[in-house]
Amino acid sequence: MTDTSETRSADSAAARATERSRLRRLLRYLPLIAPVLLWTVPCWLLLYTGQHWPLPVTLAGTALFALGLIGMPLAMARGHGRRQQDWAAIVGDTLLGAVWILFTWSVVLGVPLRLALTVAGAGDGQDRARIVTWAVLGAAAVLLTWGYAEARRVPxxxxxxxxxxxxxxxxxxxxxxxxxxxxxxxxxxxxxxxxxxxxxxxxxxxxxxxxxxxxxxxxxxxxxxxxxxxxxxxxxxxxxxxxxxxxxxxxxxxxxxxxxxxxxxxxxxxxxxxxxxxxxxxxxxxxxxxxxxxxxxxxxxxxxxxxxxxxxxxxxxxxxxxxxxxxxxxxxxxxxxxxxxxxxxxxxxxxxxxxxxxxxxxxxxxxxxxxxxxxxxxxxxxxxxxxxxxxxxxxxxxxxxxxxxxx
Missing domain, CATH: 3.60.21.10 (Metallo-dependent phosphatases)
Known part of the structure; x- marks a missing residue:
């Protein structure tokens, strides 16, 4: 009985180790995959899922997300790479924090809110889509402001x-x-x-x-x-x-x-x-x-x-x-x-x-x-x-x- 328990324990430990190994291998590709997901997901959810914004708004918003997708990795490379340029690190790091919050709350808040509004029958599709966009942007602005104050205060x-x-x-x-x-x-x-x-x-x-x-x-x-x-x-x-x-x-x-x-x-x-x-x-x-x-x-x-x-x-x-x-x-x-x-x-x-x-x-x-x-x-x-x-x-x-x- 003891041998069986020890074998199961060993098998369980080996399975956990294998799972961690797979996750770590996946993490190696994050520097390539993450920037694309971080910028394109909120761009799609906030601009292209039924909002029907005026064309200038859609183009301007898309341009901002595209600039972020290109600019953030470049700034971080200049800031944290060989050049160690502090101004670039500040820009790149700030963009990373901002887009992480926007990405998170586009998914965590935006998707459930859209579903809830649809079930409740609130407005038409465009109204619901725009409510979600403004809600996500508002939540992100509040969290960024509060998060910055939390980071800079004395603990x-x-x-x-x-x-x-x-x-x-x-x-x-x-x-x-x-x-x-x-x-x-x-x-x-x-x-x-x-x-x-x-x-x-x-x-x-x-x-x-x-x-x-x-x-x-x-x-x-x-x-x-x-x-x-x-x-x-x-x-x-x-x-x-x-x-x-x-x-x-x-x-x-x-x-x-x-x-x-x-x-x-x-x-x-x-x-x-x-x-x-x-x-x-x-x-x-x-x-x-x-x-x-x-x-x-x-x-x-x-x-x-x-x-x-x-x-x-x-x-x-x-x-x-x-x-x-x-x-x-x-x-x-x-x-x-x-x-x-x-x-x-x-x-x-x-x-x-x-x-x-x-x-x-x-x-x-x-x-x-x-x-x-x-x-x-x-x-x-x-x-x-x-x-x-x-x-x-x-x-x-x-x-x-x-x-x-x-x-």
Missing amino acids: RVRRLEVRLPRLGAGLDGTRVVLITDTHYGPLDRARWSARVCETVNTLKADVVCHTGDIADGTAERRRAQAAPLGTVQATHARVYVTGNHEYYSEAQGWVDLMDELGWEPLRNRHLLLERGGDTLVVAGVDDVTAEYSGLAGHGAHLAGALHGADPDHPVLLLAHQPKFVDRAAAGGVDLQLSGHTHGGQIWPFHHLVRIDQPAVAGLSRHGTRTLLYTSRGTGFWGPPFRVFAPSEITLLVLRSPQRPPTP
Whole structure:
């Protein structure tokens, strides 16, 4: 009976792995397919499905969609390619966010609304089609305005208590602040960065963690935006690990700058947090993409990060991508802190994130011991919008099962 159950479990795991492999292969073609779908679908639904707009309106609308289809990839190539032109990145990223929202709500709102109006017998076909068009355009305008404000504001603080069974009573109440995915980039956010750091300092952290993707661009280019990180305060340590975006932009330069700003890069190593006779191992690993970067000495090595640590001590691990949690669970890690996903950033992109990552946001359990906390990120990447995926600064208060009773 046990053999049969194990066989079924293995078959199920193999089937899931095969499905993920197929989806990942499909994702390789997205850069070619996605722009065409993103621009042609809303163009068709808003202009050509029974609206019968005057010819000048139809021609002007079609021309705008055609310009977007051509201009967005060109702008993104100039902005994020070899030329690294910030103005082009801003244009391309903004167009990408705008058309994603327009595409989504043309389908999610436009199609059901058209069906509902038809069933209700409201007006003739042209009236219904035009109502749908204006409804979609209105919803998109509201979401773009709100999403831009959400992306540019200082994140709200998300507070939660995390119980770690192996945490000693002396470390009960340890305050860990997590920021991640700041993505300093083409839009200058030096003032925003300073305000984020001011907020972090109000939380009176024992340990402040940055789990990577500091910026898009080299450390030299984004130094002014990153400089406020040097003002962050913690009673014990400020620790940092690399994200995948560092490996697009001279990762060693970012490691050196964070060290210069007083942060301790945990590149496959650990430090100890000791209080009240108890010890917490605070470890970090390079991002999983590091091994493909060609940089000597860069790669994600959990064994190296924990080398020399007492296996009886609880482990807090920093790893940029949530999917590292499989290795963390196998290695007996108690709590992994990650970012990378942005919570999807613009709904419903989180469904695509789930293809590659085991968690999108929040606290989850993996294996018998390991907890994973996935932050939605402190900043934003690319499109300057956040829709139904709010940014966050996270305060995690670690709790011990031997917590002394409150007097």
